[in-house]
Amino acid sequence: MFEHEIGRELCNCGSLMKCETNFSHRVDYDDSDTYCIEIFNLYKCPACDEVTLIYYSSPGDENLDEAHQNTPEWQLYRHYQRSVLHAPFKQLHRAIPQAIADVVNQAQAVLSKSPRASFILCRAALEEICNDFKIPEKAVSSKGREHFINLQDRLSQLFKKEKMSDDLVAVVQGIRELGNEGAHSAHFTFSRKIKSQDAENLLDLINYVVERLYVDKYRQEEAIERLGKLKGKILPLGD
Numbered sequence: 197m198f199e200h201e202i203g204r205e206l207c208n209c210g211s212l213m214k215c216e217t218n219f220s221h222r223v224d225y226d227d228s229d230t231y232c233i234e235i236f237n238l239y240k241c242p243a244c245d246e247v248t249l250i251y252y253s254s255p256g257d258e259n260l261d262e263a264h265q266n267t268p269e270w271q272l273y274r275h276y277q278r279s280v281l282h283a284p285f286k287q288l289h290r291a292i293p294q295a296i297a298d299v300v301n302q303a304q305a306v307l308s309k310s311p312r313a314s315f316i317l318c319r320a321a322l323e324e325i326c327n328d329f330k331i332p333e334k335a336v337s338s339k340g341r342e343h344f345i346n347l348q349d350r351l352s353q354l355f356k357k358e359k360m361s362d363d364l365v366a367v368v369q370g371i372r373e374l375g376n377e378g379a380h381s382a383h384f385t386f387s388r389k390i391k392s393q394d395a396e397n398l399l400d401l402i403n404y405v406v407e408r409l410y411v412d413k414y415r416q417e418e419a420i421e422r423l424g425k426l427k428g429k430i431l432p433l434g435d
Contacts, residue, residue, distance in 0.1 A: 205250065208286035211243035229258040235276070246284035252276040279392040281308050291414035292406050296324045300406065303399055311395035312378050312386050318402045319347070319375020322368065325409065326350045329357065347372055364408055371401055 207213050220235040235252040254276045285304060288297045303317035327333070331350045336342050351372060355365050375398075378386060 205237075205239055205248070207239070207241035207244060207246060207248060208284050209241060209244045209246070211241050213239035213241045213248060216240045216247075231256045231258070233274070233276075236281075241284075244284065247282070248280065248284070249282040251279045251281050253279075277391065277393060279308060280396060286403070288403075289407065289411045289414070291410045293324075293328050293410070296321055296328060296406060296410075299324050300399070300402060303395075303402070307395050307399065308392045311390045311392050312383065314392075314395035315375055315378030315390065315398060318371055318398050319379060321402050321406070322351065322372055322375070323347060325406070326354055329354055331357070358409075364405065367401055368405055371398065371405065374398055 205213050205215075216238050218235060218237045220233065223232045223234060225231060233254045233256060237250050237252070239248045239250065240246075241248070254274050256274075283304075285301050288300060292300075299317055299321045303314045303321065306313045306317070326347070331353050333345060333350070334342050335345050351368060354360070355368075360368075378390075
């Protein structure tokens with residue numbers, strides 16, 4: 197019914213999915229020349245056998261369509277917004293602590309229903325990272341009063357303790373700022389600005405952070421161990 201070029205869609209297990217079926221229709225708005233094309237694609241992963249449902253939408257305007265009726269590219273290059281309505285949990289690496297993995301999985305679970313909640317949970321994942329690296333949650337003031345340390349200050353301690361690179365610091369700070377926006381902005385205002393695709397992008401960023409902090413270190417240690425075993429087995433003693 198409607199032309200839509202299907203790009204490569206990857207399952208959360210990392211494998212390329214196959215589109216099993218799709219449904220598309222056009223929604224016309226009353227007393228308006230505007231409309232929206234909606235497409236629902238159901239994908240199945242040949243590797244893990246899980247299904248993923250993705251929703252694509254593209255707004256349109258009859259007046260603009262008429263003005264560009266002699267321009268084939270106008271319809272050919274229609275832009276679609278993409279939202280994941282259902283997907284299997286992404287399998288996180290075993291090197292990632294369970295407390296952090298649980299929060300990341302929660303952020304993924306609510307992604308399509310509440311992008312704002314997903315934003316807030318991505319921020320909560322940063323709190324769990326601080327906990328895992330033993331960054332204190334509380335401090336005592338000069339007057340002897342105990343108080344909570346805000347996330348920004350905890351992260352500053354984390355950056356210094358782990359000697360994080362500037363590029364990773366920038367990503368972590370960006371996640372914190374966006375998570376704060378989700379936590380403190382008025383619900384209606386935030387919901388108007390943020391879509392599930394935005395929450396999915398932020399979730400990708402938090403996954404990038406945990407992979408840099410935990411998975412890269414795990415693989416580095418694993419590589420050193422394997423190399424040591426090979427050298428011990430093959431190279432003569434003393435080399």
